[in-house]
Amino acid sequence: DTAVSQTPKYLVTQMGNDKSIKCEQNLGHDTMYWYKQDSKKFLKIMFSYNNKELIINETVPNRFSPKSPDKAHLNLHINSLELGDSAVYFCASSQPQGARTEAFFGQGTRLTVV
Amino acid sequence: AQSVTQLGSHVSVSEGALVLLRCNYSSSVPPYLFWYVQYPNQGLQLLLKYTSAATLVKGINGFEAEFKKSETSFHLTKPSAHMSDAAEYFCAVSERGYKLSFGAGTTVTVRA
Numbered sequence: 001d002t003a004v005s006q007t008p009k010y011l012v013t014q015m016g017n018d019k020s021i022k023c024e025q026n027l028g029h030d031t032m033y034w035y036k037q038d039s040k041k042f043l044k045i046m047f048s049y050n051n052k053e054l055i056i057n058e059t060v061p062n063r064f065s066p067k068s069p070d071k072a073h074l075n076l077h078i079n080s081l082e083l084g085d086s087a088v089y090f091c092a093s094s095q096p097q098g099a100r101t102e103a104f105f106g107q108g109t110r111l112t113v114v
Numbered sequence: 115a116q117s118v119t120q121l122g123s124h125v126s127v128s129e130g131a132l133v134l135l136r137c138n139y140s141s142s143v144p145p146y147l148f149w150y151v152q153y154p155n156q157g158l159q160l161l162l163k164y165t166s167a168a169t170l171v172k173g174i175n176g177f178e179a180e181f182k183k184s185e186t187s188f189h190l191t192k193p194s195a196h197m198s199d200a201a202e203y204f205c206a207v208s209e210r211g212y213k214l215s216f217g218a219g220t221t222v223t224v225r226a
Contacts, residue, residue: 004157033214042218056212056213108156
């Protein structure tokens with residue numbers, strides 16, 4: 001049974017479109033994240049939610065809007081997609097105990113904007 | 115802010131040889147450090163983590179890492195490389211439990 005699952009795994013879309021990526025975790029964690037991995041494999045945090053509350057927003061364009069309907073779900077909606085949004089987006093979750101807890105990652109969503 | 119630097123973007127080893135991946139951290143407080151592995155087209159999987167309990171940390175798949183405060187390092191090693199070790203490896207540091215900051219990654223290739 002998958003711990004952190006994302007859908008879809010692949011997403012190809014045209015510039016200007018709006019798309020959503022869904023994430024669900026069944027680990028009972030309080031905290032969920034979205035990370036972006038660019039073409040050079042660099043991983044950067046975008047958002048972090050704890051108990052449905054936004055706690056980290058790392059200067060991400062406001063075309064990106066996360067939504068957490070409950071602790072187990074964190075979706076990412078992207079408006080007016082641009083070529084530069086092409087990347088792999090990873091959802092993750094953790095149960096913070098100070099700073100010592102690891103994050104569990106989904107399989108990623110490869111977004112290609114054409 | 116805490117950060118990590120991975121030295122060497124690419125490491126090539128022969129099967130059966132030592133794997134050594136270097137990671138240095140920058141932190142004003144005792145850090146919590148992690149190594150993750152990413153296989154092609156996969157998500158990230160935790161290899162091991164340092165949480166100040168012991169300086170030598172053993173992880174999965176025969177990997178281990180040693181925390182050296184004097185060198186601000188947390189290098190990852192495996193005595194004998196296997197073909198299945200070919201992957202991308204990331205060092206990371208945790209901030210306040212809500213944010214993992216990753217290094218740039220090291221690609222490991224294993225030669226037969």
